[in-house]
Amino acid sequence: METFIILSLSGISIWLGWRLYRLREGITSLTEAIQSDPLPSIRKIDADIYQRRLKALSAVALNTVAEATLTRDSERRKREFLETLLNEIKDPIFILDSNREIRFLNESARQLFPSDQPYMARAFIDVCRDHRVFDTLVLADEVGAKVSDNIVLRKAEPGTGRMQEINLLVEAEPLVFHGSNSDPDRGSWVLLRDVTNELETEQIRQDFVANASHELRTPLSIINGYLESMDDPDTDLNQELYRRAVRTMKKHGERIARIIEDMLMISKLENADNLLNHEPFSLRDSAEEMVSQLMPIIDEKHARVSIKSDPVNGDWILVGDRFYWDQIFFNLIENALKQNPEPGLNIKIRFRENKGRYLISICDDGIGIPSADVPLVFKRFYRVEKHHATIKTAGTGLGLSIVKRAIEAHHGTVNLESEPGVKTEFVISVPATKVPTGSPHLD
Numbered sequence: 001m002e003t004f005i006i007l008s009l010s011g012i013s014i015w016l017g018w019r020l021y022r023l024r025e026g027i028t029s030l031t032e033a034i035q036s037d038p039l040p041s042i043r044k045i046d047a048d049i050y051q052r053r054l055k056a057l058s059a060v061a062l063n064t065v066a067e068a069t070l071t072r073d074s075e076r077r078k079r080e081f082l083e084t085l086l087n088e089i090k091d092p093i094f095i096l097d098s099n100r101e102i103r104f105l106n107e108s109a110r111q112l113f114p115s116d117q118p119y120m121a122r123a124f125i126d127v128c129r130d131h132r133v134f135d136t137l138v139l140a141d142e143v144g145a146k147v148s149d150n151i152v153l154r155k156a157e158p159g160t161g162r163m164q165e166i167n168l169l170v171e172a173e174p175l176v177f178h179g180s181n182s183d184p185d186r187g188s189w190v191l192l193r194d195v196t197n198e199l200e201t202e203q204i205r206q207d208f209v210a211n212a213s214h215e216l217r218t219p220l221s222i223i224n225g226y227l228e229s230m231d232d233p234d235t236d237l238n239q240e241l242y243r244r245a246v247r248t249m250k251k252h253g254e255r256i257a258r259i260i261e262d263m264l265m266i267s268k269l270e271n272a273d274n275l276l277n278h279e280p281f282s283l284r285d286s287a288e289e290m291v292s293q294l295m296p297i298i299d300e301k302h303a304r305v306s307i308k309s310d311p312v313n314g315d316w317i318l319v320g321d322r323f324y325w326d327q328i329f330f331n332l333i334e335n336a337l338k339q340n341p342e343p344g345l346n347i348k349i350r351f352r353e354n355k356g357r358y359l360i361s362i363c364d365d366g367i368g369i370p371s372a373d374v375p376l377v378f379k380r381f382y383r384v385e386k387h388h389a390t391i392k393t394a395g396t397g398l399g400l401s402i403v404k405r406a407i408e409a410h411h412g413t414v415n416l417e418s419e420p421g422v423k424t425e426f427v428i429s430v431p432a433t434k435v436p437t438g439s440p441h442l443d
Helices: 002-035 042-048 052-087 107-112 124-128 131-143 196-230 240-270 283-293 295-300 322-338 399-409
Strands: 093-097 102-105 147-156 163-177 185-194 279-282 304-310 317-320 346-354 357-364 413-419 423-431
Touching: 093 107, 093 124, 102 124, 124 131, 131 147, 131 163, 131 185, 163 196, 196 240, 240 399, 279 283, 279 322, 283 295, 283 304, 283 322, 283 346, 283 357, 295 322, 317 322, 322 346, 322 357, 322 399, 322 423, 399 413, 399 423
Parallel strands: 304 346
Antiparallel strands: 093 102, 093 185, 147 163, 163 185, 279 317, 346 357, 357 423, 413 423
8 A cells, every 4th residue: 555655656746747847848948939039930839838728828928929029120110210211311310308318319410429429318418518509409498399599510520620610500399209108208309400501602692792783883883973974065075084084984884794794604604504515625725716815915915825735636625615615714814914914924724634634724923812812712703902003904803703613514623722923823623525536526
């Protein structure tokens, strides 16, 4: 009897131990399955676990984890989509929580405020480090609405490290995050828009209107003054004084006509992409023809103009608008002649080719341009005349503006280098055009 009891207890112990072992194995397999990515199917779990209650637990656990995984993946895809969309926006954007700590920022924000430290969960003021931006955010929270402010931010240029000033429009507004719970989270968003180019464009427009009005008002006042004095029945218009007045009015009338013509040309060049004629022509022929047209002034000033090219036999063909290139060469050569009243001026025009671009330099050995004026010479109506008191012929101040815009319309650039008393050199760089020899367009 005792032997039977012992054997029975041993059998029960072995059976319970085996069941415990299988249960532990099943729980281990279920744990590994829940932690795996992607989740295995229920059938695969059933092959290893055949306890009825553990099977049910496995099914419920896997279904719950699968639903949570689907929800997580869906939220992740939405977040990735929104992040991609916001990263495409060129304006820096920050999304902050109620503690004004960063929950999201786009790539433009990272570039505006670079940092070696992680951005997420950092205080916004630690990243922007500008109390004016932070004050705008605080004001938006206080009034509970969108507010904006304009600031000037000093920022180092990438690569050079030089400081530059950029004008920013700072916008901030409170934000509510609607989550799954009944109590939504609150935060705010901040957007910083670079309006430097817009302000510069508006300033250029205002300066242009003011300068154009001044340039036109002066000769018109002179003409009207002479006409008023001549509008008298007893006036003898054959007097030398009035004949001289007629010549003066004619000169100022021509000046008004040239100002208007130059203004119209600049206006056309602003939309030159669809107005340019794209035909092959020789740049050297254009330069030589303009030198020929200016030959009376060249002879009068006893100046010398030379044209050389490297290689000597280069065709210098460009597909573009010959009319505007005639204006480019004419204005640059005429500008050198007008700004240097002393005789004996040497003007050298050189053509070179480098890395698929034509390099054209127009250099003279005249009085030069002061370094303070060099960055301003391409602005409309700007004239370097402070040290040119002996010059009788005044230009419109639009010639170099036309030159710059016409070159840019041909996807080129123009740079100026000047040493007073030594040289003044304009260097034009424009993409070279290769046209096969014997092309019918050239004929």
